[in-house]
Amino acid sequence: MAGCFLWPHRRVASETKNRIQVHVVDASPLSDGENLRMPTTAMYSISGGKALAEAIEGVADLVPLPFLSTFVRMAIKVLEACEETTAIEENLKDLQSRVYNLMLVVVDTVPINKKTSLELQDKISKLQTILDNILADVRKIKEQKKWLLFFFRALNKERVDRCVDRLDGALQQFNARLSPVTFSQVASQLRVEDLLDKIEADYSAFASQLTRIEDAVNRTTRPHNAPLAHTRQDMPPLARKLYGRESLINEIATLLASEDTSRVCITGAGGMGKTSVALAVVDSPAIKNAFPKEFVFWVPILYAQLRVTAETYDSLETLIAELDETKQRRLILLDNFETPWLVWRGSSQDFAAASAAFKSKYRDTAGGHELVEDGAQLDEFLASIGRIPLAITLAATSGGRLRTSPSDLLREWRKSGTGMISGKETLGMNQTIRSSLDSGSVKANPDALKLLAILSLFPGGTIGSNLDRWAATLNSSRVALETLLEAALIEQGEGSFGTARIFVHPTIQSYMLHHGHLSLEIRNAVYDACYSFILNHKSTPDDRKFKSDLEALAVEEINIQGLLMETDVRNPRPKAIDALVAFALYQASTKPSTVVASHALKVAQSAHDTSHCEAARQLAEAHHCLGKTYLKLERFEEASVHLEKARAQFKSLPGGADLTRSGECSLELLYAWMLSCTKDSNDMQSLAEEARTNLAHDTNDKYNTARGLHIYSSFLWWSNSPDEAVLLPLLSAKALFEELDCLASSAECLYLLARTCAGSGAYVDALNFAKKAVDKAEQSGGLDILGRSLSYTVRCLIHLRCYEEVMGVITRLLPLEQGFGAPGGMAQALELLGYTCVAIFDLEGARRAYDGALLHFSKMQPGVMSKEDVERCSLNLTKLQGRTMIDEDCFHTIAKPDPLD
Known part of the structure; x- marks a missing residue:
């Protein structure tokens, strides 16, 4: 049965708010991308001033100058209270104007890029106390009944006048050089435009940071925000006009936009327009308002895209966990949703x-x-x-x-x-x-039917530039494509031919699959093309083409996974096992998944049992691939099982031991042991020496010699050996990697240099190495080392109290870790964010970040570090509960992320 299923996961509205909304007409922007406008003296008003004050408050939060931020907040509260009190308006407007001018003078006086004296901080604190008392007076006036406001109008006016006098006195005490000038004179002499220009210049370096905290936290709730190489399947093109479906579309959109409906199923016979209705629903204004574009997903064929079966997927736990980890509402369009418990029903058009x-x-x-x-x-x-x-x-x-x-x-x-x-x-x-x-046109072009059959094998469609790759046996794939488009048998998305998606309608695809139009010859040709495509883009992070290979494979990932999962376990085609392993390793480098890696092991095991040529090596490669995948997913026990098997099998290959590959397995097994803390130091010492010896057994192989030195240096650092012992093999490895132009491994060495320097307290040097590691990692395309380098950059910046720079790095780190999918990396990144938010006094950001960190720490396998991390984050979150703001005393009670203590 075919059907469309629209599923908005969760029903909690987003709490995101825009921190800056300043609306003053005819103005120039304060900074690119921000909705800030600079008023002139003539057009300036109290409402605009209050809005600017809010903007300044936001910037002050990020400088960070907590005493200034607190003062500005109090000034804004006074402005708001004056606006909400309608009585004696003239006096209150005068009071508002004075509060606003006082705020400008204070902000102008505080140096942004220099250390603020304790004397100046004390003066601002006294001003804040005066504002606090004024706020109390204004609120008392506001709370009076209307008839009391009228009756005590004179008394209230006198109360406001006293507030004005206090402000005049406060200004004279704040800045002796202005005494005995009155506040009114200051206001008249102050060139507002010049002062605002100065504030703009002082704060512009920080203005771009204004939304980064919220963006960084919110990015952790964006589903499937896969990094760099990952692409998301586009929605198919929407029909230009649907007839007779308007009421149905509006009804479904209304149901899904509300928070009372979790799912809507559109059922009926194939081809009756379910997909078109669903796409129209997604495109409706109601849905666009309820679901941001990045939270709307299209799954073209559930079985083909997700491969959720007992044979190909462990369970639904991973999928459900990813959907369930945020409160953001998501809309998932499950096209061609096959539901065995529903009967076929539906109506045709009138x-x-x-x-x-x-x-x-x-x-x-x-x-x-x-x-x-x-x-x-x-x-x-x-x-x-x-x-x-x-x-x-x-x-x-x-x-x-x-x-x-x-x-x-x-x-x-x-x-x-x-x-x-x-x-x-x-x-x-x-x-x-x-x-x-x-039809005549299709029959007249034999290539058209062949192309339709080929495209029917692709659940996600393909792009025009890859058409010749999949249809290499056709005389002209372009002519065949035009014929199919004219016959309405396929659809082409928007954009240029090279990048536009070409789809086969799901109903036609189903017909082709079930009515004998996909011959064995066509299937095998597509399978072989798929294997060649994968193996032509097989590379490691140290290859210069690695980054472009990731991008090429990402475009066809859905199709490749679907084709590979059809590999016959008992009778695989040539190159099938190699392609399965290579593609699983690609996934391990981007977003690790055991689906393809597990299938690769099944096929390799079956081939080995039947004495297939090269089967012993392929089985070892498959074990290594699955072990590496488990290692990236932080499932260390399962990783160790497969890495140990691979290590042993490479040593006992029929044609002789492959010590290099055995050494690679030992290298990764050592990482699993170190991260899980399940082996004693003697076992790890022995394994580290074995890895170094086997990798360096060929003295002419500089690359693997360097890898052996690097892993041994990593072990020495982990075992708290003296810095001199760590640095000797590390610097030798670094020199060899740089000589060979190996970007990813050079980044690994720089990362370890950063950790070593930080361990001795040299955080400036550590930061320098960490930043160089980030640059190398970005050039290589290696997401794993990029994430670790960014994380350590954050740690160094926190130690150096460069919190505004921290936020810039974290906004890159969070989506990277989320896309990679390992809970530990994501948890650590969120804890770093939480601590930084506390340091800059962002209470809400800190709470949300620590909540997220706890969620991800709870997903980790039980271990020594995991328990400590959970306890630390829980304690910090408890300290933040019930607070209305963060101050210096609160900040000093927050435990630093490990290993910053």
């Missing part, structure tokens, strides 16, 4: 809508030529095909191209069979598709 749709498509195909017969003959013809949208589209396309009348079409359909007239929509849909496949 005659008016069906007729309008037929005429429109006929006119488009016929170059503007109108349908002549549009009465009883058309109605009879539409009835015969069940008034199913896809049948209408195909028939109108064929009729319009040949300018065939409805009477002729009806006669043709009757010759091909009358089953559809009896209302059997399934048979009718098959007849409709068969008629299009048998």
